[in-house]
Amino acid sequence: MKSSKSASRYAQALLDLAIEQNKVEAIAADMKYMATVCAENRDLELMLESPVVKADKKIAVLNAVFDQFDKATASFVELIVKNGREAYLPQIAASFDAILKEHQGIIPVTLISAQKLDDKVKNEIVSKVQASTSGTVELTEKIDPDLIGGFIVRMGDNQIDASVASQINKLKQRLTS
Template identity: 25%
Template sequence: MSAVAKRYARALFEVASENQTIDTTETELNQITDIIAQDAEFRAILTHPKITAAEKTDMLNTLFAGKVSETTLIFLGLVINRGREESFSDIAQNFTELANEVRGYADAIVTTAKSLTEEEAQAIAAQFGAKLNKKLRVTTKVDPSIIGGMMVRIGDRMYDGSIKGKLSRFTQQIKQAQV
């Protein structure tokens, strides 16, 4: 994530917080991000250097008028006028992170060697959530290469309780002891 995306997200978040529209703004940003990601032609137009900022802004106003709030439309225009179109998805992601922090939510990615049941995922969310004093939303991944145990990523922190990780740490300790 770029520092620029964080600044833009923080500025929009402050406006949305002031207007008490954090949830609505987050939904709108995610919808726009999805459209940009799914529609290659729209993305090409939005990032094309020969299309002026005014033309891009007019196009967005036509497309999204009445579908998103005026605050979001103005913000889109600002992003385009500043030439930051390619940072839009990062801005939206940063906005969501800020909103989650205020709500006391965190996203966790739990990687295991075999798939987890819903109950197991909820138990992991409860355990880590209690330690972090947050409500965790868990996404599970299966990676047989970790052999057993689990790896949990919450934000930029990684908790590695996998057998693969333990073997790796054990190998490092042996190498250091031999020196």
């Protein structure tokens, strides 16, 4: 995996540029589109990582694929390729979204449950998470039948595990120790 530290630095520089030029929405849309295209097209990623393909050819391909990009985004992508960092582009695009959310005070929260939770329970969990943070919660739901019951809440590096599977494992450890 590419260096996430480098990708984060480039993404932060792009966000600073977007704020300076008052083009945050346009550049955010460009980066989201780039992340989607790179995730769906392995050949594009392989081309970006290839040392055989020259920088000018990579720039030409990227300009053709992303011809609707804002001028600032296109210039940034070209600069990244000229500096030999084009393999970082998919990760820069993903990091940009995370850094932008942090800048806007949006906190991504993942709620994993054994089955779809009803709205009342979901809203109760979100309100408790919201009370413990200073920002807007952006909820993503996932279903994992292996949990048996209960839920797991992930917010950044923090995790609250209230799943039945976790409780069974803890009980098993206590009994076998």
